[in-house]
Amino acid sequence: MSQLLITGGAGFIGSHTCLVLLQEGHDLIVLDDYSNSSPVALERVVALAGLQASGERSKERLQLIQGDIRDITCLEKVFIDARNAGKPIEAVIHFAGLKAVGESVREPLRYWDVNLTGSRCLLAAMNTHGCRTLVFSSSATLYGYPKDEPIPESAPIQPINPYGHSKAAVEQLLHDLASSAPNQWRIACLRYFNPVGAHPSGKIGEDPLGTPNNLFPFVSQVAVGRRKSLQVFGGDWPTSDGTGVRDYIHVMDLAEGHRAALDCMLAEPAQLLTLNLGSGQGASVLEVVRAFERASGRPVPYDVVARRNGDAAITVADPAMAFQRLGWQTQSGLDEICRDGWAWQSANPTGYSDQE
Ligand code: NAD
Ligand code: UDP
Numbered sequence: 001m002s003q004l005l006i007t008g009g010a011g012f013i014g015s016h017t018c019l020v021l022l023q024e025g026h027d028l029i030v031l032d033d034y035s036n037s038s039p040v041a042l043e044r045v046v047a048l049a050g051l052q053a054s055g056e057r058s059k060e061r062l063q064l065i066q067g068d069i070r071d072i073t074c075l076e077k078v079f080i081d082a083r084n085a086g087k088p089i090e091a092v093i094h095f096a097g098l099k100a101v102g103e104s105v106r107e108p109l110r111y112w113d114v115n116l117t118g119s120r121c122l123l124a125a126m127n128t129h130g131c132r133t134l135v136f137s138s139s140a141t142l143y144g145y146p147k148d149e150p151i152p153e154s155a156p157i158q159p160i161n162p163y164g165h166s167k168a169a170v171e172q173l174l175h176d177l178a179s180s181a182p183n184q185w186r187i188a189c190l191r192y193f194n195p196v197g198a199h200p201s202g203k204i205g206e207d208p209l210g211t212p213n214n215l216f217p218f219v220s221q222v223a224v225g226r227r228k229s230l231q232v233f234g235g236d237w238p239t240s241d242g243t244g245v246r247d248y249i250h251v252m253d254l255a256e257g258h259r260a261a262l263d264c265m266l267a268e269p270a271q272l273l274t275l276n277l278g279s280g281q282g283a284s285v286l287e288v289v290r291a292f293e294r295a296s297g298r299p300v301p302y303d304v305v306a307r308r309n310g311d312a313a314i315t316v317a318d319p320a321m322a323f324q325r326l327g328w329q330t331q332s333g334l335d336e337i338c339r340d341g342w343a344w345q346s347a348n349p350t351g352y353s354d355q356e
Helices: 012-024 039-048 056-061 072-084 101-106 108-128 162-180 215-223 251-267 285-296 320-326 334-347
Strands: 003-007 027-032 062-066 091-094 133-139 186-192 194-196 230-233 248-250 271-277 302-305
Touching (some): 003 012, 003 072, 012 039, 012 091, 039 062, 056 062, 091 108, 091 251, 101 162, 108 133, 108 162, 133 162, 162 186, 162 271, 194 251, 215 285, 215 334, 230 285, 248 251, 248 334, 251 271, 251 320, 271 320
Parallel strands (some): 003 027, 003 091, 027 062, 091 133, 186 271, 194 248, 230 302
8 A cells, every 4th residue: 555645635625535545554744735625524534434443543544734725835744754754745636726606706816826836746746756656636617618518538628717728727737757667657638517515424524615716515505594596697507407407416426536546547557647537427407406305304495596607507427437447437317416416515504613
C-alpha cells in the first residue's frame, strides 16, 4: 500500500475518497486550508474507517496538514518530511480548488490563482521530489454546451466560464508536462459529471457554505426545512418534462472511481488518461425533486422560474471509456443517491457546523 498526498481531502469528494482509500489500506497525508470544509469531516472519516481506537497508529494512517497548495514552502516540507519519515509520497490525488461557477465569474483572478497557480505549485513540488503519479479532479464543465449526448471524452473542450477555463488550463498543463517527459508521468484526469449524495452512514456529506448553488444540496435543504422552496431554472428546455437534465453520480461511486484510477496509474506504464466519471443516465430537475420526496417523505415545494444563464439543456456522460480502462461503473441510481443524501441531511441539518 502507498503513502498518498490528498489535497483538498477535507472537502465533499475528498472526504469520501479518503475513507475508501483508508479502507483500501493506503496511508494518507491530507493538505487542506479548510477554506471550504471542516476538519470535523476528517474526524468522522477516521471514525468510519475504524481508526480512532488505535491512537498513534491512526495519526500514521491519516496525517492532517492545514496549508495552501500555493504555498511552495509548505508543499516542499510535506514532501521532505514524508521522505525523512521513511514513507515518501508515491502519488497525489488533487482535489483542492474552487468550484462555484457564479463566483468564478465575479472573481476570475482568485479562481485562476487557486486552480491554476495552485496546481502549478503542486506539480512543481511533485516534479522536484520525483513523485509523478497524479489523479486530478477535472470537470464536465469543460464541455460547455455539448453537441453530442451522451458526451464522449473526445468532445470539444469549450468551457463557458472562468471556473471551466481554469480546469481546462490545468488539463493543458498536464498534457504539456506529460509530453515533456513521456515515460515519467502517470496522470489520470477525471472529468466528473454531477457528484451528489453522501456516505450511507449519514456521517459525512456535502456541506456548502451559504446558499447552495447546486440543485441537490438545495433540494435537501428544502426537504429538511432550512429553505422554503426550490426555484427550478427553466421549464421550457428541450427535455422530456422541460427541466434541465444532468448525470448525477453518487459520491461513493466517484470515490471508487478514484481508487480504480489510482490503482491503474500505479500498475500501468506512464501515461495520461482522461476519463469521464458519470453514470450515463440523465435525470431532470423534477425527477430529482420527486426522488428526494420519496426518499425523505417530505415535500419539496418548487416554482418554475426563468432559465439560469450559462446552463445547458442536457449534460450526460458517455462513461464507456472508464469501464473499458478501469472496469469501473456506477453502482447507485437516483433512489440510493437520495436515500443517502437524506441520511446525511436529516442527521446533520446544519452540516458540520456547531458540532463536535
Ligand atoms: P470542496 O470545496 O468540498 O473541496 C475542495 C477542498 O479544497 C476543500 O476542502 C477546500 O477547503 C480545499 N481548498 C480550496 N482551496 C484550497 C487551497 N488553496 N489550498 C488547500 N486546500 C484548498 O469541493 P468538492 O466538491 O469536493 O470538489 C473537489 C474537486 O472536484 C474540486 O477541484 C472541484 O473543482 C472538482 N469538481 C467538483 C464537482 C462538484 O460538483 N462537486 C464537479 C466537478 C469537479
Ligand atoms: N437547478 C435548478 N435550481 C437550482 C439549482 C439548479 O433548477 O436551485 C437546475 C440547473 O438549472 C440544472 C440542474 O438543476 O438544470 C443541475 O444544476 P447544478 O447547479 O446542480 O449542476 P450543473 O448545472 O453545474 O450541472
